[in-house]
Amino acid sequence: MPGFRLQRRREVADEALVRSLFAEHGRAMLAYATQLTRDRAAAEDVVQEALVRAWRHPESLVNGKGSVRGWLLTVIRNIVTDQIRARNARAPEVRESPVDVPSDEDHAEQVVNAMVVVDALSQLSTEHREVLEQLYLQGCTVTEAAKALGIPPGTVKSRSFYALRALREIKSLSPAGTERSAS
Amino acid sequence: MNINHVDLAGYLTKSLDADEHRQAEEHLATCAECRAEAESLQEWTMALEAVPEAMLLDGPPDDADLLLQRTLRQIRQESSGANRRRSTLVGIAAAVVVAAAVAGGAAVGRFTSPSDAPPVAQPPTAAVSSGPTAAPGTRTATAVDATTGARITVALTPAPGWIRVKAAVAGIPQGERCLLQVVDKSGKVTLAGSWLVSEAGADDGTTLDGSALVPLDQVGSVRVVTEGGKQYTSVSL
Numbered sequence A: 001m002p003g004f005r006l007q008r009r010r011e012v013a014d015e016a017l018v019r020s021l022f023a024e025h026g027r028a029m030l031a032y033a034t035q036l037t038r039d040r041a042a043a044e045d046v047v048q049e050a051l052v053r054a055w056r057h058p059e060s061l062v063n064g065k066g067s068v069r070g071w072l073l074t075v076i077r078n079i080v081t082d083q084i085r086a087r088n089a090r091a092p093e094v095r096e097s098p099v100d101v102p103s104d105e106d107h108a109e110q111v112v113n114a115m116v117v118v119d120a121l122s123q124l125s126t127e128h129r130e131v132l133e134q135l136y137l138q139g140c141t142v143t144e145a146a147k148a149l150g151i152p153p154g155t156v157k158s159r160s161f162y163a164l165r166a167l168r169e170i171k172s173l174s175p176a177g178t179e180r181s182a183s
Numbered sequence B: 001m002n003i004n005h006v007d008l009a010g011y012l013t014k015s016l017d018a019d020e021h022r023q024a025e026e027h028l029a030t031c032a033e034c035r036a037e038a039e040s041l042q043e044w045t046m047a048l049e050a051v052p053e054a055m056l057l058d059g060p061p062d063d064a065d066l067l068l069q070r071t072l073r074q075i076r077q078e079s080s081g082a083n084r085r086r087s088t089l090v091g092i093a094a095a096v097v098v099a100a101a102v103a104g105g106a107a108v109g110r111f112t113s114p115s116d117a118p119p120v121a122q123p124p125t126a127a128v129s130s131g132p133t134a135a136p137g138t139r140t141a142t143a144v145d146a147t148t149g150a151r152i153t154v155a156l157t158p159a160p161g162w163i164r165v166k167a168a169v170a171g172i173p174q175g176e177r178c179l180l181q182v183v184d185k186s187g188k189v190t191l192a193g194s195w196l197v198s199e200a201g202a203d204d205g206t207t208l209d210g211s212a213l214v215p216l217d218q219v220g221s222v223r224v225v226t227e228g229g230k231q232y233t234s235v236s237l
Ligand SMILES: [Zn+2]
Pocket: B003, B005, B006, B027, B031, B032, B033, B034, B035
C-alpha cells in the first residue's frame, strides 16, 4: 500500500535527521549539557531529550531565526532549567541535600550564558572571533595568540578589545536577552 | 573608546607587567568611567572563559555511540506509537482510492504513479467521510496538480471553531520551503503548517499534522505554496 511506503520513508528520513544533528552538533550539545549539569550521565539524558524534541518539531529547526546549534543549545538550557525547577519544587518535602539545590541553580545561571556567548561569537567577524577564542577560550597569552594568528602582539591587544566591545553590542548578558522561544 | 586614561586592552588581556598592572588598578579604583568600562567588558571575558571549547567544535561527542543508539531507539518507539495516529490518514487515503474506484474509476490518490493521475476538481468526499477509519465528521480530499505534478491528500477533522489538518504531500522537489494553507470561503488564508522538503520527502512525499483556526464548514480549499509564492497544488473541499 502506497501509504505504508510513505510512512516507512518518513521514518528513514527522521533517523537521518537525528543522525546528522548528532554528527554535526553532538559534541557541542554534550559539552554544554555537561557544563550545566556537571554530570556526564545526566548530560547524556538531556542531549537525548533535546534530539527527540528536534525530531518531534523538525519544522522549528529550519524555521527559527537563529542557527540550528543555537536552537539545540537553547532547548538543552530549557530542559535543564525545567529539571532544576522541578527539583526545587520537590525539595521542601523530601528535604534531600537542601544545600545542593540553590548552588545548582546559581551554577546554572552562571553558565547559562555560554549559549548566548556561542551565538554572539558566531555573529562576529572572523578576525574578532579568532582573537577572542585564542585568548579566552583556549587561554593563550597575548604572545601565544599573536604567534598562532600571525599578527603583532599589539594588534592582538587592540583587536581583542574591539572584539569584546562588538560582542557586548551584539548581545546583552541580561537574562532577558537570553530568552528565545524553543521548547 | 575615547578616554585614554589607562591601557584597558592590556588590562583585559592580562598582558601588563606587574608595575603597569598595579598602576591600572590604582586608576580603576579612582575613575568611575574607566571602572565601568572595565567591569562591563570583564563580564564578557569571564563569560568567554566559562564556555567549554567543545561548544564551538563540530562533530559528534567522544564515546557516545550508545547515546545515539538510545536516542534512535526512543524515536522508533515513539513513531510506532504515532503510527497508530498517522494510520488514520493512511487508511483515509486508501479509502479515497477505493471510493474513487467505486465512483467511476478516476485515478485519485495514487501516490505511486503520478503521471497518469488527472487533476481532480471535486473528489468524492461524501463517499469517503463515512469510511470506517475516519474520525467522526472528518472530510477528506485528494488532488493532483496537472502543471506541477504535485499531489495532496488532506483529512480535516472538526474541533469547535477550528480543524485538525492531516496532509500527505508528494511531488515537490527537495529544498523547497513549503507552506500548507487553508483558504476559507471568503478567500482568507490561514497557515496550517510549514516544512522544508527533504530528499526522502521529494522521493516519496511528506506527511504533516497541522491545524487551522477555520471552522470546517468555512473551508474552501487547502493548498501548498512555497515561501516565494509558487503554488504547487490545491484541493477543494
Ligand atoms: Zn579613567
